[in-house]
Amino acid sequence: MCTQEGVTTLLKGLAVLNFGCVIFLFVSGGLKVSNQNWHLAFGEQLISIGSVQIIVAIGIAPVWLLGFHGTKTHNRFFLATHTLLCGVLVIMTIVAAGATFDVLAETHSLALKDDCAFNTPQEYSVADCRDWQRSDRAAGIRLFWLFTFQQGREDPRQFQALDELQRRFDCCGFGPPLRCEADERAFPSDRPLELLDTELRVVRQSCGDVAGYYGALLEDECAHFEDEEAVPLVVAGCRFDFSVDACDDAKVAPDSKGCIADVENALRGQVLVYAWGLVVVALILAVAVVASTCMCFKRKYDDAFPRYIDEEPWDPYDETKSKRQRKAGDTKAGQPDCDDDSDVLGRTSVRTISTRGSGRRIHP
Incomplete structure (x- = not known):
């Protein structure tokens, strides 16, 4: 190789x-x-x-x-x-x-995040869920949801994108329904907060007038009543956290959940x-x-390997032959060349024979 x-x-x-x-x-x-x-x-x-x-x-x-x-x-x-x-x-x-x-x-673990997205967690305590919901990661995912919701007010396709997420994951809004916990801290500084309107980026989480209800930060966002039979009717806030389409008027059940965990995973x-x-x-x-x-x-x-190994071996006969060709102009036509290795009869004029071990040279 x-x-x-x-x-x-x-x-x-x-x-x-x-x-x-x-x-x-x-x-x-x-x-x-x-x-x-x-x-x-x-x-x-x-x-x-x-x-x-x-x-x-x-x-x-x-x-x-x-x-x-x-x-x-x-x-x-x-x-x-x-x-x-x-x-x-x-x-x-x-x-x-x-x-x-x-x-x-x-x-945080996937199991914790999935369980804490429900209105009523089954395996984890509210304290465990609070630690995750107040984390910088959850705040960043919330910024994505708020930014898409904000764009949807001018571009209906953004609302459609949020609605597709709600339908895909069978969830409503961002946070767990009817489990709002106020968080007055600012959002993480490494996020482009200038993309959001001022009212959406001031605090991480604001709640409504009644415990558990989410605050309506945008005009006509929601107007849910705590008791629809009370007189007079009192607007408590939003049952769901920035929900769209069919979720706006949906009822909250123990198995109702927000999209926070699924959106983060996506x-x-x-x-x-x-x-x-x-x-x-x-x-x-x-x-x-x-x-x-x-x-x-x-x-x-x-x-x-030396380069000459790949080349054709040198033949001294070729060199002497070329010399004879160069001298051909000095030789008369029909006459034998004096430098030729054989006589006119084709016999060898000079032979040298070496005998093994004798050191003698024979000149026939």
Whole structure:
């Protein structure tokens, strides 16, 4: 495998994979830089990670050409440079993948998040649920929901997107129904809060006038009554946390749940796919590093075998014959050449015979 032909063939095959890697890095890097939903949910550090991916994508093509030329010509300088630069790209890719995994690291178990999304948790206590609901991760996912809800006031397609999430996960609103707990803290500073209206970004969670009900931050958002038979009717707030469509007038049951856990898993899954893709890219680049390193330390063919071995052996007869041809103009036509090795009768004029061990020379 570690031959010039084998490594050259390997690099030709890697050219196709490298082309795919470049496209993947540009697409995933561009999404991390530009996707506002991801920035709201997980933080703006994704912008730096995406920038690193784009730099790696730009560097793959020239580095590969350097390695291919170095392998084809067995130029150790090009091979060493390719190994060094490709190694740097591998490290940058691994760092980007590690940083992405770190951003997406689970803060609480999936079982806890799923149970705490219900109106009445079955396996975990309210205190356990409160720790998760007040976390920065939950605050980031809430920002995504609020931003989409805000856009829906001008673009109905955003409301449709939220409604599709509610139908897909069989949930209503963001937080657990009728379990609002006020949180006066500000949202995490690494989120692009300027995207949201002022009333949506002041505090993490505001509640209604009656315990458990969510506050109506936007005009005509909801107007639910605690007791629909009371006189006079008193608006308590919202049973669901920024719900849309059919959920606005739905009744709350013990098994009613909000979309907080399912939305987090969906957004996390979108980014996680690209994180594992970075691992694959790093492995492909690592194969190129191993191949060029192998060729760099491999002796050249000329170092192991002299060049004349591949050439046709020298025949002194050809040289004397060429000399005779050059002297042909000085020789009269029909006359034998004095430099010829035979006489006019075709007999050998001079023969030298060596006998083994005798050291005698016979001149017939």
